[in-house]
Amino acid sequence: MPEFQLRRSLLYVPGNMPSMLQNVPLFTCDAVIIDLEDAVPLNEKDAARILVKRFLESHTRRNKEILVRINPLDSKWAYHDLKAVLPFLPDGIRLPKADTPEIVEHLDTMLTEFEEELGLEIGRFRILPSIESAQGVINANDIARTSKRVFGLGFGAEDYTASMEIERTKGGEELFNARMTILWAAKAAGIQAIDTIFADLNDMEGLRRETELAKKLGYTGKCMVNPRQIDVIHDVFAPKQEEVDYALQVIDAIKRARTMGTGVISLKGKMIDAPVVKRAARVLRTAFAHGLVDEIIHEEDIHGAE
Numbered sequence: 001m002p003e004f005q006l007r008r009s010l011l012y013v014p015g016n017m018p019s020m021l022q023n024v025p026l027f028t029c030d031a032v033i034i035d036l037e038d039a040v041p042l043n044e045k046d047a048a049r050i051l052v053k054r055f056l057e058s059h060t061r062r063n064k065e066i067l068v069r070i071n072p073l074d075s076k077w078a079y080h081d082l083k084a085v086l087p088f089l090p091d092g093i094r095l096p097k098a099d100t101p102e103i104v105e106h107l108d109t110m111l112t113e114f115e116e117e118l119g120l121e122i123g124r125f126r127i128l129p130s131i132e133s134a135q136g137v138i139n140a141n142d143i144a145r146t147s148k149r150v151f152g153l154g155f156g157a158e159d160y161t162a163s164m165e166i167e168r169t170k171g172g173e174e175l176f177n178a179r180m181t182i183l184w185a186a187k188a189a190g191i192q193a194i195d196t197i198f199a200d201l202n203d204m205e206g207l208r209r210e211t212e213l214a215k216k217l218g219y220t221g222k223c224m225v226n227p228r229q230i231d232v233i234h235d236v237f238a239p240k241q242e243e244v245d246y247a248l249q250v251i252d253a254i255k256r257a258r259t260m261g262t263g264v265i266s267l268k269g270k271m272i273d274a275p276v277v278k279r280a281a282r283v284l285r286t287a288f289a290h291g292l293v294d295e296i297i298h299e300e301d302i303h304g305a306e
């Protein structure tokens with residue numbers, strides 16, 4: 001079962017923008033990704049690294065997950081990025097252009113070396129690889145399984161469409177197979193699937209539609225580029241009251257079925273059996289994480305005590 005940490009909303013914050021970094025504590029998103037890669041021009045890479053290091057050093061009372069997007073591992077900056085930021089304990093590294101499992105394994109090895117040097121528990125730093133090319137999509141299944149540090153797969157549709165030599169459209173038909181392949185790889189590995197950014201900051205309806213699609217397919221979070229996008233994303237990922245009410249009724253119904261010695265029962269004319277109960281339990285776990293129900297549903301509630 002995927003790790004159950006809420007990661008609905010991951011906001012990119014450019015690492016070269018002190019005015020934006022200083023507001024990180026105020027944002028209500030679940031995570032921030034401080035960017036040293038594509039938001040930072042080449043001539044500002046060194047200055048941004050110092051800025052981010054200082055920000056992490058001073059920002060010790062954290063109320064959200066902090067990831068740092070380093071430069072690609074084969075660039076001249078990646079090692080320096082890691083060396084600068086890891087002593088100040090980000091939760092993890094967003095690895096751009098994670099095209100092959102070998103690239104992620106290489107980062108895993110580097111993180112182990114830094115952890116040993118810093119006297120930290122091995123495995124402390126997590127990895128969120130970005131699948132953002134045709135090669136990455138083809139390798140997604142292996143990438144998802146490279147390391148225990150990998151808690152999810154992130155889709156990067158801007159670079160993906162560039163790698164495919166196509167345009168990104170509002171309808172998103174061109175993304176469908178990549179979105180699904182990444183999702184299957186993540187689900188099969190039992191990790192989270194995080195959808196890509198939506199770049200049109202003034203199209204909140206478009207953002208909502210794309211987030212709804214991602215949620216419907218099985219993604220549990222979305223990256224974003226602007227704090228004005230947080231509320232829409234949270235609203236979409238929050239379980240709706242009617243879903244929660246129905247899930248509670250399903251759990252009640254299956255408990256009743258079990259007292260009657262059966263695993264199947266009907267609820268308002270619909271068959272309730274194990275997969276329906278599993279889905280209801282997932283809705284209730286999400287609702288619990290959103291503070292919408294007081295109790296988490298335990299395994300014995302789902303499968304029935306032996």
Ligand SMILES: CC(=O)SCCNC(=O)CCNC(=O)[C@H](O)C(C)(C)COP(=O)(O)OP(=O)(O)OC[C@H]1O[C@@H](n2cnc3c(N)ncnc32)[C@H](O)[C@@H]1OP(=O)(O)O
Binds near residue numbers: 225
């Ligand atoms: C394909 C990729 O790789 S995406 C990841 C890399 N790209 C990024 O990180 C870009 C992040 N986003 C941004 O830089 C900005 O949102 C922009 C440049 C796209 C638009 O910026 P603006 O036109 O200033 O947006 P807007 O007017 O909505 O900003 C409102 C406020 O939010 C702040 N803000 C906007 N985006 C961010 C952000 N990502 N992080 C923190 N603060 C932000 C602005 O500074 C502004 O603050 P102020 O009111 O104190 O002046």
Ligand SMILES: O=C([O-])CC(=O)C(=O)O
Binds near residue numbers: 132155156196
């Ligand atoms: O969607 C993201 O996470 C951002 C990105 O790097 C891309 O789209 O290429």
Ligand SMILES: [Mg+2]
Binds near residue numbers: 038096132156158159
């Ligand atoms: Mg990218």
